[in-house]
Amino acid sequence: MAKKKLTLAQKYHIYTRGLDWEPTYVSKKDIYPYAEYEGIKIKDWNKWEDPFRMTVEAYWKYQAEKDRRFYAILDGFIQNQGHLTLSDARYLNSIKLFIQGVTPLEYMAHRGFAFVARHLPGPGPRTAAFFQSMDELRHTQIEVHAASNFNKYYDGFHSMTHMHDRVWYLSVPKSYFDDAVTAGPFEYITAISFSFEYALTNLLFVPFMSGAAYNGDTPTMTFGFSAQSDESRHMTLGLQVVKFLLEQHEDNVPIIQRWIDKWWWRGYRLTSLVGAMMDYMLPKRVMSWKESFELYIEDQILEGLFRDLERYGIRPPLHMNQSIKEKEFLSHDVYWILFSFTFAAAFHSWIPKEEEMEWLAEKYPRTFNQYYRWRYEKAKEAKTPLPGDRFYYIGLPQLCQVCQIPMGFTNPDDPNNFVQRYVEYEGEIYHFCSDGCKWIFEQEPEKYVQAWLPVHEIYKGNCFAEPPKGPDDVVPQVLKWYNIQTDNFDYFVSEDYKNWKEWHKDMATVVV
Amino acid sequence: MPVKALYNYKFPPRDRAEVFGDDILVYAYWIDNPFFCAASTWRVPKNMKWKDFIGQIFGQLYGLDPDFKKVKGWKWYHFDQEFNPSDEKTLTELGLRHKSIVKFKPIEK
Amino acid sequence: MTAVETKRERFVAVDLQKTEEGYNVLQAILKDNPGTRIDEFPGYYKVKHPEKLIIKRETVESFMGRSWDTQEFNLVIISYAGNFAEWDDEKILIQWDTHM
Numbered sequence: 001m002a003k004k005k006l007t008l009a010q011k012y013h014i015y016t017r018g019l020d021w022e023p024t025y026v027s028k029k030d031i032y033p034y035a036e037y038e039g040i041k042i043k044d045w046n047k048w049e050d051p052f053r054m055t056v057e058a059y060w061k062y063q064a065e066k067d068r069r070f071y072a073i074l075d076g077f078i079q080n081q082g083h084l085t086l087s088d089a090r091y092l093n094s095i096k097l098f099i100q101g102v103t104p105l106e107y108m109a110h111r112g113f114a115f116v117a118r119h120l121p122g123p124g125p126r127t128a129a130f131f132q133s134m135d136e137l138r139h140t141q142i143e144v145h146a147a148s149n150f151n152k153y154y155d156g157f158h159s160m161t162h163m164h165d166r167v168w169y170l171s172v173p174k175s176y177f178d179d180a181v182t183a184g185p186f187e188y189i190t191a192i193s194f195s196f197e198y199a200l201t202n203l204l205f206v207p208f209m210s211g212a213a214y215n216g217d218t219p220t221m222t223f224g225f226s227a228q229s230d231e232s233r234h235m236t237l238g239l240q241v242v243k244f245l246l247e248q249h250e251d252n253v254p255i256i257q258r259w260i261d262k263w264w265w266r267g268y269r270l271t272s273l274v275g276a277m278m279d280y281m282l283p284k285r286v287m288s289w290k291e292s293f294e295l296y297i298e299d300q301i302l303e304g305l306f307r308d309l310e311r312y313g314i315r316p317p318l319h320m321n322q323s324i325k326e327k328e329f330l331s332h333d334v335y336w337i338l339f340s341f342t343f344a345a346a347f348h349s350w351i352p353k354e355e356e357m358e359w360l361a362e363k364y365p366r367t368f369n370q371y372y373r374w375r376y377e378k379a380k381e382a383k384t385p386l387p388g389d390r391f392y393y394i395g396l397p398q399l400c401q402v403c404q405i406p407m408g409f410t411n412p413d414d415p416n417n418f419v420q421r422y423v424e425y426e427g428e429i430y431h432f433c434s435d436g437c438k439w440i441f442e443q444e445p446e447k448y449v450q451a452w453l454p455v456h457e458i459y460k461g462n463c464f465a466e467p468p469k470g471p472d473d474v475v476p477q478v479l480k481w482y483n484i485q486t487d488n489f490d491y492f493v494s495e496d497y498k499n500w501k502e503w504h505k506d507m508a509t510v511v512v
Numbered sequence: 513m514p515v516k517a518l519y520n521y522k523f524p525p526r527d528r529a530e531v532f533g534d535d536i537l538v539y540a541y542w543i544d545n546p547f548f549c550a551a552s553t554w555r556v557p558k559n560m561k562w563k564d565f566i567g568q569i570f571g572q573l574y575g576l577d578p579d580f581k582k583v584k585g586w587k588w589y590h591f592d593q594e595f596n597p598s599d600e601k602t603l604t605e606l607g608l609r610h611k612s613i614v615k616f617k618p619i620e621k
Numbered sequence: 622m623t624a625v626e627t628k629r630e631r632f633v634a635v636d637l638q639k640t641e642e643g644y645n646v647l648q649a650i651l652k653d654n655p656g657t658r659i660d661e662f663p664g665y666y667k668v669k670h671p672e673k674l675i676i677k678r679e680t681v682e683s684f685m686g687r688s689w690d691t692q693e694f695n696l697v698i699i700s701y702a703g704n705f706a707e708w709d710d711e712k713i714l715i716q717w718d719t720h721m
């Protein structure tokens with residue numbers, strides 16, 4: 001009689017449980033020292049159900065196939081001089097932000113999941129976290145490979161890891177992930193697998209990557225969709241972990257709720273950068289920030305996910321309503337911040353063209369013309385001595401103590417002003433961009449009083465290549481320390497623009 | 513709520529007043545004018561005179577707004593309290609402290 | 622500023638790559654799930670259903686013209702909304718409200 005093939009479920013059970021064992025000469029507590037201090041109670045790890053049932057054999061097979069497809073597309077793009085067929089070189093500024101801000105987080109996620117894969121006492125989730133750790137390393141690699149092609153021709157791609165640790169706007173993603181990896185394994189996995197991957201990565205990896213495709217960047221679309229296909233597995237892990245913890249013990253419910261409240265707002269603030277990328281940096285646009293927020297957050301997360309979680313006693317994140325109220329302001333606020341400080345950034349910005357302003361007005365009929373268009377008109381008048389015929393904010397902004405973004409988030413109830421909050425804690429004052437960030441601080445002030453705020457660090461003299469020779473030398477020394485060379489200022493005075501025109505001078509498609 | 517940790521979790525604030533010695537950080541914000549995308553941050557001596565402080569922030573930053581020169585005078589707030597700073601007083605004498613925010617808006621005629 | 626606009630919908634969804642294989646999987650979904658809606662975007666299809674989506678190995682194979690392992694779904698899926706209520710050798714079922 002022929003041997004019967006094992007079913008997927010049997011294979012997976014043998015794979016994850018069959019290889020685990022009870023320790024005899026070391027205590028479990030010594031093996032898993034981080035398992036209890038967060039207050040999470042687990043009665044029975046065997047209740048864990050593996051939704052994806054991925055075996056090692058299948059894992060290697062399909063991941064290798066994903067990589068083969070990606071590299072074939074990347075090679076085709078390179079051989080074809082694909083960068084010349086992009087919609088416009090302005091597009092690449094969104095990819096600069098991606099490679100400087102997101103790719104280093106993929107690497108941190110690799111490290112974070114390696115930690116979880118080592119420290120969760122249950123073999124099922126440990127295996128899933130181990131796969132995810134490898135996935136994240138793959139994401140880092142394919143993103144770096146895609147960017148290295150652009151690095152041959154364009155500014156802003158040359159120093160991502162160095163910049164990630166230093167540059168002011170990159171302290172936003174950096175501090176977000178540092179916050180997560182310095183938490184315990186259960187908070188980390190709730191923060192990243194659940195709050196970030198289930199709720200927020202869709203915004204980054206689906207409509208934005210569709211935008212990359214629309215602008216002619218097939219390698220970015222492919223790494224984006226390739227990464228997000230792993231993300232489907234990660235989302236499942238996140239959802240399963242949260243449901244499992246909620247079912248294990250009722251004492252876990254308030255802890256998980258607090259983590260969901262915190263990490264929704266942390267992740268949402270981080271994702272606001274994607275809003276600016278989508279609405280302003282893609283020359284050809286697929287969907288506005290507001291539309292993708294409605295589809296991926298309001299429909300899928302609020303109407304879908306959180307109604308599903310009600311029965312466990314979980315409600316939607318505490319500051320979700322503020323996110324909804326902000327949806328017609330957020331991307332405009334963030335782009336205006338990026339625009340204002342482009343003299344100190346490793347990407348270019350520009351005044352939107354008239355047809356782009358019309359698109360913004362059409363997508364945001366209640367806010368763009370009313371609160372934002374006039375700023376760009378004024379920016380043409382308010383010139384500075386710096387290169388580019390337009391305004392730059394010649395100074396340093398006030399940063400939020402928690403999200404570290406300049407405090408420029410419009411108050412929807414008073415749209416000519418920004419939300420400003422502060423608290424006094426042990427004799428010192430701390431400022432926040434929102435009730436969400438203030439609430440997060442108040443939960444764990446000891447953590448956030450240590451924040452490395454780029455503006456304060458500059459004022460403490462910690463961000464100079466060499467001591468400045470005078471007031472005019474301050475910014476140049478900071479830029480040198482950042483390793484920003486010709487990567488900053490307005491697009492229309494950039495090397496990128498000059499080269500782009502040169503490369504297209506015989507072509508009818510030249511973009512002016 | 514304290515941070516949950518396996519050890520006594522307590523660290524000095526990174527940007528506490530003493531780190532800045534005789535200087536303080538002061539934030540400035542032009543009310544109702546979102547042309548400036550956020551309030552600004554300044555490191556200034558505690559005993560700087562008020563007129564020098566506003567000379568610096570107006571001269572370097574806020575004067576860039578083409579509407580700035582139309583302004584006849586300013587109404588001032590320390591945090592949300594209205595106050596009337598006199599030019600010759602120092603920041604300390606006016607009650608400013610490390611990480612104070614001063615807000616201002618044009619006086620209507 | 623008036624009150625925030627909102628019109629919400631509950632559905633399950635999968636986002637599929639716009640590739641040859643993605644197209645075949647999409648055809649199989651349409652056949653096995655009456656009432657499915659598709660939104661097309663550059664590079665991907667968004668497939669929505671008010672209740673559930675089932676992907677059957679046999680139907681996919683009939684569109685592919687070759688054998689197809691349900692694990693290969695990993696190569697065409699970009700994202701989804703819902704739970705994987707079942708995933709075995711024969712089918713994949715996505716819906717909300719599943720208990721563990």
Ligand SMILES: [Fe+2]
Nearest residue numbers: 106136139227
């Ligand atoms: Fe990733």
Ligand SMILES: [Fe+2]
Nearest residue numbers: 400403433437
């Ligand atoms: Fe904040």
